Amino acid sequence: MNSRVGRVQVNRELDFQHRQAAHCESGVAASLVSHIGIPLSEPMAFGIGGGLFFGYFPFIRLNGLPLVTYRVAVGRIIKRLTQNLGLGTWQRTFRHPAQAMAALDDLLAQGVPVGLQTGVFWLPYFPKAYRFHFNGHNLVVYGKRGDDYLISDPVFPGPVTCPAEDLQRARFAAGALAPKGRMYGLNPLAAKPDFRTGIKAGLQVVVRGMLQPFPLTGVRGIRFLARRLKRWPQRLGPAKAELHLGHVVRMQEEIGTGGGGFRFLYADFLREAGELLRHDPLAAVGRDLTVAGDRWRDFAVMAARICKGRPAAGDDYQALADGLEQCAALEEQFFRRLRTLLGTLP
Amino acid sequence: MVQDNNRPSGVTGGLPLVQYARKEDGGCCRISSADTAIVDVVNQQAWQALAVEISAARRRVEAGKASPIYYYMVVNQMDPALLGKYMGIAVWRVRWHLRPMGFRRLQSAMLRRYAGLFRVTEHDLRRGVLWAAVYDNQQQREAEAAYEQQGGKGAGESGA
Numbered sequence: 001m002n003s004r005v006g007r008v009q010v011n012r013e014l015d016f017q018h019r020q021a022a023h024c025e026s027g028v029a030a031s032l033v034s035h036i037g038i039p040l041s042e043p044m045a046f047g048i049g050g051g052l053f054f055g056y057f058p059f060i061r062l063n064g065l066p067l068v069t070y071r072v073a074v075g076r077i078i079k080r081l082t083q084n085l086g087l088g089t090w091q092r093t094f095r096h097p098a099q100a101m102a103a104l105d106d107l108l109a110q111g112v113p114v115g116l117q118t119g120v121f122w123l124p125y126f127p128k129a130y131r132f133h134f135n136g137h138n139l140v141v142y143g144k145r146g147d148d149y150l151i152s153d154p155v156f157p158g159p160v161t162c163p164a165e166d167l168q169r170a171r172f173a174a175g176a177l178a179p180k181g182r183m184y185g186l187n188p189l190a191a192k193p194d195f196r197t198g199i200k201a202g203l204q205v206v207v208r209g210m211l212q213p214f215p216l217t218g219v220r221g222i223r224f225l226a227r228r229l230k231r232w233p234q235r236l237g238p239a240k241a242e243l244h245l246g247h248v249v250r251m252q253e254e255i256g257t258g259g260g261g262f263r264f265l266y267a268d269f270l271r272e273a274g275e276l277l278r279h280d281p282l283a284a285v286g287r288d289l290t291v292a293g294d295r296w297r298d299f300a301v302m303a304a305r306i307c308k309g310r311p312a313a314g315d316d317y318q319a320l321a322d323g324l325e326q327c328a329a330l331e332e333q334f335f336r337r338l339r340t341l342l343g344t345l346p
Numbered sequence: 347m348v349q350d351n352n353r354p355s356g357v358t359g360g361l362p363l364v365q366y367a368r369k370e371d372g373g374c375c376r377i378s379s380a381d382t383a384i385v386d387v388v389n390q391q392a393w394q395a396l397a398v399e400i401s402a403a404r405r406r407v408e409a410g411k412a413s414p415i416y417y418y419m420v421v422n423q424m425d426p427a428l429l430g431k432y433m434g435i436a437v438w439r440v441r442w443h444l445r446p447m448g449f450r451r452l453q454s455a456m457l458r459r460y461a462g463l464f465r466v467t468e469h470d471l472r473r474g475v476l477w478a479a480v481y482d483n484q485q486q487r488e489a490e491a492a493y494e495q496q497g498g499k500g501a502g503e504s505g506a
Contacts, residue, residue, distance in 0.1 A: 022363070022364045043366075128482065174428060250389065253384050253385050265366045
């Protein structure tokens, strides 16, 4: 693979404020929006972007394991966030790596911080534990020093650097969700965004997603997973069932979910949105979601004990499924309530 | 936003993470230090499963049942389809190269492309030197590569 970089020699560090976030996409979204002059927290970016979701798709496989997701598809959060706030965005994908790197350098030379979709596997600054082929990662490049890019990766506590060759590889990672060098950013601010309509639109999309009738997604998806999970030990044998279970927990608790499969993050959004709109019921309703978040946590803890081969008394797949049913019931109740609250928003 | 991060964990490599959790008073949430105990268990489980596959692949290669490319494919967590995408060649060609016979007939140019992708030298592939994954022993490998070049064993450094 050649590592030819852009014709322009860039040696520049833009003024970009790095903030650590729980989730990469909402973190990047919040940083980019803040950069053009609208201070925005990560939970707000996640909420207005309508990030919360649930889906279980056993016929889509990742490394032979079924796809479980607690959030909307990659790229959707930024798209919805900017749409709901009426912000202008641009994005480009590339066929040729050299072209993609040159375009990145050009933008940096113009003083524009650039959001990138990358794979995780080839990024050298990631610790070993996260080096899986996952192509839905997001980061912001805000400068270049010599051959190293200066990167604000929201998962990390501080800014990091990455050699051009590795970044090029990460931008052209192959496989599911291949980024094809995708880069994006926000246009300069034209008009002040209306947070009221933005929040409403963000809430609506999540409520609809969680309560809709399709059996594999939303609350029905959680129940579907519970039913399937119950039969894993018989269907797959104990070893494989444990792998499947570990996979579900990894999707829920690992890097970038903020814990409890985004439920806590969303609850924080509800509080902040309620305070912003001066709507007390909305600010308070998030508490009920944290209860569901705690149930998800309990589920993860029990699952981890089983995966470790040290189940406590009463730990089995039936109990796990019951826990999931509880989560589903709590969330159904919660989102129904949120739907009625939506009508009362100013 | 508050964050305190003083719980390094083995698996996250000491990377402090941000998480949201319930406040003690039962109210809304805020950022707290990441409790990585659960993640550690399931993450380790995934890596253990991979380690088993890798050692099986190593045995197959050492027994002459598969080519070194097969080993490096497994170490890099790929399957023939993904490897084919990275190489820009068809899956059946990758499968052919995974067999010792197909591997022996590989042209130097193609071998160099594989070597570049896996970050090893063409010489490593030819001789069947099985390194650990890129993220495992970068320093060790650099040291040995430097040593080998000094010894003048001649392998051309591939454009990794």
